[in-house]
Amino acid sequence: MGFGVFIHRSDSIYDDSPAERYQFPSQYLRRVEACVGDWIIYYEPSKVDDTRGYFAMAKVQQVIPDPAAPGMYLALIEPGSYLDFANPVPFNGTDGLAERGLLNDQGRISGRAQSAVRPISPSDFNRIVDLGLDARELLLPRVDETGISSGFEDEGAAFQFDQSRDRVSYIGSRIVRDRIFRRIVLRAYDERCAITGLKLINGGGRAEVSAAHIRPVEKNGPDIVSNGIALSGTAHWMFDRGLISLSDDLEILISRQVNDLASVQTFINRTRRAISPRRQLERPHPHFLQWHREHCFKQ
Numbered sequence: 001m002g003f004g005v006f007i008h009r010s011d012s013i014y015d016d017s018p019a020e021r022y023q024f025p026s027q028y029l030r031r032v033e034a035c036v037g038d039w040i041i042y043y044e045p046s047k048v049d050d051t052r053g054y055f056a057m058a059k060v061q062q063v064i065p066d067p068a069a070p071g072m073y074l075a076l077i078e079p080g081s082y083l084d085f086a087n088p089v090p091f092n093g094t095d096g097l098a099e100r101g102l103l104n105d106q107g108r109i110s111g112r113a114q115s116a117v118r119p120i121s122p123s124d125f126n127r128i129v130d131l132g133l134d135a136r137e138l139l140l141p142r143v144d145e146t147g148i149s150s151g152f153e154d155e156g157a158a159f160q161f162d163q164s165r166d167r168v169s170y171i172g173s174r175i176v177r178d179r180i181f182r183r184i185v186l187r188a189y190d191e192r193c194a195i196t197g198l199k200l201i202n203g204g205g206r207a208e209v210s211a212a213h214i215r216p217v218e219k220n221g222p223d224i225v226s227n228g229i230a231l232s233g234t235a236h237w238m239f240d241r242g243l244i245s246l247s248d249d250l251e252i253l254i255s256r257q258v259n260d261l262a263s264v265q266t267f268i269n270r271t272r273r274a275i276s277p278r279r280q281l282e283r284p285h286p287h288f289l290q291w292h293r294e295h296c297f298k299q
Contacts, residue, residue: 019082085132185211189230197269245297
């Protein structure tokens, strides 16, 4: 087992779904197999417009031949392991290369940087994860300026961060994952409720909106921004209870079981469509929206 870097482009020609699978040709089979049972970091090349750099991590569960594409393979991602970085990490930042193992003996970037799949040293892995997850800040208790806990259910209890702890040991913590998920979803939606269109900030500077999973975690929904949506309290309550949902083109659907239709129609924004993030890859994925309509929405 060993850490690895998988290159993934938002405009990829491969049948990739980073939270679920990574498709690759046979030439990379040994390298990918070396990562089975361990963690990899996803990287988007700098040549991609609006690149995310090192943008996420996940754990490889197994490798199988792609049944739909002869000569191709799939690295299957362990369910629930995928995690977007709170702060995407640039290839070359203010402190130099994040992945320093790519430097050759002359201190120049080697040809290994072009490999779609490559091993990464523990020190480089830890550096990128620290920068991407902003772990120290994420593990501090969340408080308003008054020092009083905000009381939001997605904040969880605080706990101490041990410097010597292996970075991956806290990745499975629901506290950490919820805080990262909240950050990336609210950033994608500019802290604005997708249903009402309102952007409300409390006296402590905190957005009065939450990050909702479209397909819940307990139903195998991943912590990926395209499975998230920013919702105010009432909209979140209605969405979770299937009183509202979204079509694939983000039309707001209202259940016939709503007992005050006129008020709900006033409540939602005038376009009757959910406000969506600017970047296509951050918008609610039809796969997750379909799940919500089929398993949660009350027609």
